[in-house]
Amino acid sequence: MSRRGRKSDWDRLDESDVRVRPGKGTRPRSKIRPEHADARMAMVVGVDRGRWTCALDGKPDHEVVAMRARELGRTPIVVGDLVDLVGDTSGRPDTLARVVRVADRSSVLRRTADDNDPYERVVVANAQQLLIVCSLADPPPRTGFIDRCLVAAYAGGLKPVLCLTKSDLASADDIVEAYADLELPMLITRSDQEPDEVRERLTDQVSALVGHSGVGKSTLVNKLVPDAFRAVSAVSAVGKGRHTSTTAVALPLPAGGWVVDTPGIRSFGLAHIEPDDIVAAFPEFVEPVEECPSNCGHLGPPEDPDCMLDVVTEAGLARPGRLESLRRLLTSRARLDEHVD
Ligand SMILES: Nc1nc2c(ncn2[C@@H]2O[C@H](COP(=O)(O)OP(=O)(O)OP(=O)(O)O)[C@@H](O)[C@H]2O)c(=O)[nH]1
Numbered sequence: 001m002s003r004r005g006r007k008s009d010w011d012r013l014d015e016s017d018v019r020v021r022p023g024k025g026t027r028p029r030s031k032i033r034p035e036h037a038d039a040r041m042a043m044v045v046g047v048d049r050g051r052w053t054c055a056l057d058g059k060p061d062h063e064v065v066a067m068r069a070r071e072l073g074r075t076p077i078v079v080g081d082l083v084d085l086v087g088d089t090s091g092r093p094d095t096l097a098r099v100v101r102v103a104d105r106s107s108v109l110r111r112t113a114d115d116n117d118p119y120e121r122v123v124v125a126n127a128q129q130l131l132i133v134c135s136l137a138d139p140p141p142r143t144g145f146i147d148r149c150l151v152a153a154y155a156g157g158l159k160p161v162l163c164l165t166k167s168d169l170a171s172a173d174d175i176v177e178a179y180a181d182l183e184l185p186m187l188i189t190r191s192d193q194e195p196d197e198v199r200e201r202l203t204d205q206v207s208a209l210v211g212h213s214g215v216g217k218s219t220l221v222n223k224l225v226p227d228a229f230r231a232v233s234a235v236s237a238v239g240k241g242r243h244t245s246t247t248a249v250a251l252p253l254p255a256g257g258w259v260v261d262t263p264g265i266r267s268f269g270l271a272h273i274e275p276d277d278i279v280a281a282f283p284e285f286v287e288p289v290e291e292c293p294s295n296c297g298h299l300g301p302p303e304d305p306d307c308m309l310d311v312v313t314e315a316g317l318a319r320p321g322r323l324e325s326l327r328r329l330l331t332s333r334a335r336l337d338e339h340v341d
């Protein structure tokens, strides 16, 4: 596939999302067949072996368990998907609704392929933000991991936010400096203080959370969602009766919005990402790369000696720090084989 002119998935989806039927005011375009005119909208908050737990109208107080309607075949349905439900949407025990339609996605996060599954599958849909949780000490911060998360966020259409935990153990200065040019929101937390800033950022948003084991993610989630543990067990217990682990779960925030925890997902898939997908997150570089040689990876010399990004930066049209940051991300994508995390 040619890189030039290629549109990212979420761009295409965004376009169809905003297309509204002429003369119908604010009514969104819908592909529902007439017999499903009474369908109810819901957000998927948990998935467990052929059963989807859905929050009716996107509200946490009315959960409905659903199966996938036959007409959808094997259409993937993941946490964060906005779906239309028909059938019994009462949410009473032992009732089952049917998902008859999955809305176009505004963002996607894919997990890495692994030994059990060679494909990078979407694990979270429609999250607006990716909260990258990283401890300042114990374990020490890994910029390689942060960079890979940034690439996944930019390429998937999510706004990355860096959450630096355990600030009682080490200073955040080095990390803050390392990412200063990215215009990346950074929140600094410690477990003996309330995470008010984080709370504010997450309110009314759907935010996916990622972090290595031990960085203090559970500690943070428990402060943000007071009954998080109960919510997770409820979601995992749905479906066919036995408790199984889930790949992602959306937890409602008391002030509105959702955090999507991704337990068991070690890192996000980057194999499908093209250099221009990352460049798209740097507005000042989008036009210049149009003038690059057709196979330019934008890394600069020696790999890409004729990259236009060097030209515009040397001409003072872009900040060198921004180019450096962009190239670090491009390099972390190019080094997939080395697998830094
Ligand atoms: N000093 C300090 N310790 C913290 C802080 N936050 C969490 N911890 C400790 O770090 C350890 C790991 O915290 P968790 O919240 O379990 O980390 P996690 O990222 O959820 O790790 P997993 O449960 O393995 O996925 C625990 O012993 C916490 O008490 C903090 O802000 N400061």
Ligand SMILES: [Zn+2]
Binding pocket: 289, 292, 293, 296, 297, 298, 299, 304, 306, 307, 308, 309
């Ligand atoms: Zn280039």
